[in-house]
Amino acid sequence: MWRNIASNAITFLMVGFFLLGGVILWGKTQYTAEGPLDQAICVQVERGSNMRKVSRDLEEQGAVTSAAIFRIGADYSEMTGNLKAGSFLVQPTTSMEGIVDVITRGGASTCGTEVVYRIGVNRVSVQVRELDPVTNRFVERAEFEPGVEETPEVYGEMKEKADTRLRVAMAEGVTSWQVVEALKGIEVLAGKVETVPEEGTLAPDSYEVRPGDDRAELLAQMAAAQARALADAWENRAPGLPVSSPEELLILASIVEKETGVPEERKQVASVFVNRLNQGMRLQTDPTVIYGVTEGKGVLGRGLRQSELRKETPWNTYVIAGLPPTPIANPGRASLMAAAQPDTSEFIFFVADGTGGHAFAETLDEHNKNVANWRKIEAERGAEAAGNASTGGN
Template structure:
């Protein structure tokens, strides 16, 4: 009899153990497998929230199949106490495991409202935009120039929201003065700027910032990024460059940046200046002359006068040999690389071709023909 009881108990234990193992396997599949979400959503995690609240919200939004499994999985992977506040994009079909990673990995929010402050050569603008989870695309809410227009009501609303993200986007070719003046207009930043950083030392890029971030610290981050880029470019430089220091490479890169807005042309433009330096020819580039007039403080807004082209100044490359004494703007990484790895050409001249790019020439005769064609295009445009 006892033998039968022991046998039955053992059988029951095995059955229970098998059921338990099955439940665990099912839970793992539920946790790691594709989720039921049929369309991406924005999940807002409030400050001070916990996994129970988040799991209940996800279950209510149809993003997970079982709130308890979500919490058990987070606890089992030691992520229950790593929850981050913010607005996060939960993609279609995301597993519970993926969602736990999204809300615990940290960093900037990935969904919701974003304020993008664009600092360009001709001015600046603030764009408020909202991410559409379904398309994954941002949709513009409002756009305005903080230097000229009063902030609209839509901007005031998002400024009060705790989960609004902020980003500053610097265009390639902006000057240090333009950047500092634009940052002073940004009402979501704090702190004074003691002095304008040296020209060329700020990296054009996109910078995530938090409300109240110090302007000085942001400028320091821009400087650190540009130092890294310049060091990277200089380490990869060609052997026979006619520039001897990283600082000279930075100056050359700034001229390349201001001479063309066509990415594919940077290497050719760089080759013209490098070839001229090798031949002992003057660079003869208008942007350096303009910088000598404006000191990088705004846009000239008119053509150069003959007296300005004839004046002997440190930045008039029609009258001086070699490079000007400093950069004339803040070049991006592509222009830095073009300066140290120029295209191999015999070009010594270039002029606008009417398409937004340039026509390049090896000889003065070819260049004069290109200039004549450009004059015809200018005349036709003036007559329209």
């Protein structure tokens, strides 16, 4: 009798082990298999949250088939303690294992709301936008010019949220003075800026910030990035350039940056200035004259006067020979590389062509024809504008 009982117990125990092994195997398969999501979602992990709450939210959103298996898998892989606060983009069919990796990896939020402080050449603006996880595109919630336009309520709400991403986006061609003045107006930043960095030494780029970040430290980060970009451009420069140092290359790149907003033209514009320098011709570029008037402190906001074109300043390349003594703005990486690797051309002239770009010429006769064509376009536009004004724009 006892032998039969013992035999049955062993049988039941073995069956139990097999069943447990099957359950574990099934659970593991469920954990690593493709998930049920048919479109991307943004998973919000609040500060102070835990894996139990997150797993329930994921189950409610249809991202996982079982909250329990999700938690067990996270515990088994020892990832539960690595849960990070933020907003995370989860793509369609992502497995439970993949989702755990996304929400524990750390780093910047990959979706949700972001506030972008844009430092542009002509204006500083604040943009509040939110990523649509389905289209993977940002939808603008609000945009305003601080100190000029009324601050939208949504900005105050979003900048305080722990999972809102904050960025400072610096455009190519802004001056160091403009950057410093803009940073002073970003209230989420802290600290004073004692001196304006040297012109051209800040890298136009997008910089992620957090509330309380120091302005001077952000400027140091920008300067370090520009130093790396300049060193790379100098190391990879074409032979025979009429510049003798990285600093002169930076000056040339800043002029290229201010002369064209068309990316495809940068190397052509650079070739014109290289050819002029090689031939001993003056650069005769308006942006340098403008810098001599403003010294980088704001936008001129009007056309140049003949007296300003004739007035000698350290930057007026209609009057001085060669390069000006300093950059006239902060050039981006593309302009640095254009100055370092310009097109090989015979161009020594260029003028606007009415499309936003320029018409290039090798001879003065060709250039005069291009100038005449541009004057014609200007006159036609002026007549059209006057006609619209007289008819009320109808």
